[in-house]
Amino acid sequence: MKTLLSRRRSLVALLGLVGLQASRAQTAWPSQPVRIIVVYPPGGLSDGVARALAERLSWQLGVAVRVENRGGGGGSVGLQALARAPADGHTLAFSAVSPLTLRPHLGAVGYDPFRDIEPVASVMYTPVLLVGTPSFTGRRFADLLAQARAHPGALRWGTSGLATAGHLVLERVQLGGGVAVTHIPYKGGGQQLTDALGGQFELLSTNVAPAQLAHVQAGHFKPLAVGAPHRLEVLPQVPTFAELGLPQANVTSLFGLFAPGGTPTQVLDRLNVEINAAVQTPSLRERLLASDNLPAQGDRASFARRIAQEWHSNRQLKGANIKME
Numbered sequence: 001m002k003t004l005l006s007r008r009r010s011l012v013a014l015l016g017l018v019g020l021q022a023s024r025a026q027t028a029w030p031s032q033p034v035r036i037i038v039v040y041p042p043g044g045l046s047d048g049v050a051r052a053l054a055e056r057l058s059w060q061l062g063v064a065v066r067v068e069n070r071g072g073g074g075g076s077v078g079l080q081a082l083a084r085a086p087a088d089g090h091t092l093a094f095s096a097v098s099p100l101t102l103r104p105h106l107g108a109v110g111y112d113p114f115r116d117i118e119p120v121a122s123v124m125y126t127p128v129l130l131v132g133t134p135s136f137t138g139r140r141f142a143d144l145l146a147q148a149r150a151h152p153g154a155l156r157w158g159t160s161g162l163a164t165a166g167h168l169v170l171e172r173v174q175l176g177g178g179v180a181v182t183h184i185p186y187k188g189g190g191q192q193l194t195d196a197l198g199g200q201f202e203l204l205s206t207n208v209a210p211a212q213l214a215h216v217q218a219g220h221f222k223p224l225a226v227g228a229p230h231r232l233e234v235l236p237q238v239p240t241f242a243e244l245g246l247p248q249a250n251v252t253s254l255f256g257l258f259a260p261g262g263t264p265t266q267v268l269d270r271l272n273v274e275i276n277a278a279v280q281t282p283s284l285r286e287r288l289l290a291s292d293n294l295p296a297q298g299d300r301a302s303f304a305r306r307i308a309q310e311w312h313s314n315r316q317l318k319g320a321n322i323k324m325e
Contacts, residue, residue, distance in 0.1 A: 029089050029267045033064040036257070037093040039078025040160075041071035043190060045209040045291060046255060049124065050094040052287055053257075056278040072187055074163035075099030076109045079258070083116035087260040089267035092120065096165060096253045101310035103163030105317055113311065115261050119303040120268055121275035122256040122296035124288050126207040128165050128227035129235075131216060133158075135199035141224045141244050144203065148179035156201035158184040158192055165253035166205035169227055169241070171317050172249035196221070207253050208232065208292045227251040232292055254296065254310075256303060272300050 034057070038050045051067050058065040070078035075095050085091035100113040111117060130141070136155075138144055148155050159166035162185050170183060184201045186192035193211060196204045197220055204221070206212055213234060215221045223238040227250050231240060241250040257275055259268060276297045278284060288295050 029264075029270065030061055030063045032090055033066055034058075034061065034089075035085075035091045036065060036067050037078045037082055037091065038067055038069050039071065039075035039093055039095040039099065040069065041187065041190065042069045045126070045207060045293070046094065046096070049255070049284075049288065049293075052284055053094070053123065053275070053278055056281060056284060057274060060274050060278060073099075073109070074103055074161035074167065074185070076103050076111075076163065079117060080110040082258060082260055083111035085260050087262035087264075089259060089263050089271060091260065092271070093117075093258045094123070094255065095258060096126075096255050097307050097310060098163050098165050098168055098253065100307055102168050102314045102317065104311075105314050106163060112261075113307075118259040118261050118263050118268060119300060119307055120257045120259050121272045121279075121300065122254060122298055122303045122306070123275065123279055124255050124296050125294040126165070126253040126255065127232060127292060128169050128205055128251050128253055129208045129212060129216075129223065129238075130169065130203065130205045130225045130227075131196075131212070131221035131223050133196045133199050133202055133204055133221060136202040136222060139222060141239070144224060145177050145179055148177070148181055152180040153182050155181045155203060156184050157181045157203040157205065158186060158196055158201045159205055160192060160207070161185045161187055165207065165227070165251050168314070169205045169249050169251050172251070173241075173246060175316070176246040176248050210291055213292070225249075227253075234292055254306065256296070268300060 036050055036054050038047050040046050047069065054065040054067050070081050076099050078093055079095060079099050082091060082093040100117060103109050104113050132138060138147060157170050159170060167185065170181065174180060197215065216223050223235055225241050225244055226232055226235065226238050227241055231238060241247065279295050279297055285295050
C-alpha cells in the first residue's frame with residue numbers, strides 16, 4: 001500500500017514538473033527574432049532612432065531585432081499590421097502616439113487604440129517646428145494669422161500626413177486662432193521637404209530634425225513657432241506656441257514602442273525594462289539630444305495615461321471639417 005501511495009505521489013510530482021516546464025516554455029520570451037514595424041517611410045529621424053534602438057535591444061535580448069518600414073496613413077497602416085500580429089511579444093511597432101490619439105477621431109482606422117494596441121514604453125519627445133517656406137511672404141507667426149484671416153484657405157500648410165503631430169498643430173492653430181488654411185498632407189518627410197524648399201506651399205510643420213534645422217540656418221525657411229516646453233537652444237529667437245497665446249497648439253510629438261493587444265503582461269513588463277535601459281545608454285541619448293529630441297522613459301502605466309489624456313484632448317476635433325484625402 002505504501003509503495004502504491006509513493007508511486008502515486010511520484011507521478012503527481014512528475015506531472016506537476018512537466019506542467020511547470022510546459023508553462024515556462026509557453027511564456028519563454030524571446031524565443032525567436034523580434035520585428036519592429038516603423039510606421040513611417042525609411043530615412044527619417046524616427047527610422048534612424050528605431051534602427052539604433054533595435055541594434056541595442058538585439059544586444060540586450062540576445063536575438064535579432066529587425067526593422068520593417070510600413071509607412072502610410074499617418075502611421076495607421078503600420079499600426080493596423082501590428083494589431084493583426086500574434087500577441088506574443090515578437091512583433092512591436094515604433095510610432096508617435098498621434099495615430100492612436102488623433103487619427104481615430106478623424107475616421108475609421110482598422111484598430112481600436114485601447115483594445116488592439118498595447119503601450120509598452122515611451123522613447124523620445126520631439127519638438128514640432130513651424131516654418132514659412134520661400135512662398136510665405138510674412139516673417140512672423142502674427143503674419144500667418146493675419147493672412148489666413150484676410151484670405152481663408154489661401155495659405156497652404158504641409159505636414160507629414162494625416163494625424164501626425166504636425167497635423168495636430170495645424171488643427172489646433174485653426175481652432176485657437178479662428179483661421180482657415182488648406183492642409184497638404186504627405187506620406188512622409190522626404191518629398192514634403194523637397195516641395196517645401198520649392199515653395200509648393202507656404203507653411204510646413206514638421207518634427208525638429210537636422211535637415212530642417214540646416215535649412216532654417218541657411219535662410220531657406222523662416223522659423224515661426226515651436227511646439228516644446230521651452231524655446232530650443234538651437235533656435236532661441238523662436239517662440240513656443242504657448243508664448244504666442246496658443247497653448248493648445250504647443251504640441252510635442254511623443255514616440256514609443258507598442259505591442260499587439262493581449263500580449264502577456266510579463267512580456268510587456270520585460271520589454272518596458274529593456275527599452276528603458278536601451279534609451280539610457282550614452283550612445284542613444286547622445287543621438288537624441290544631438291537632434292534636439294529628449295529621451296523619454298517610465299513605466300507602462302504612465303505611458304498609457306499620457307495616451308489616454310491626449311486622446312480625450314483631441315476629441316474636440318471629432319466632427320470638425322477635416323478632409324481625409
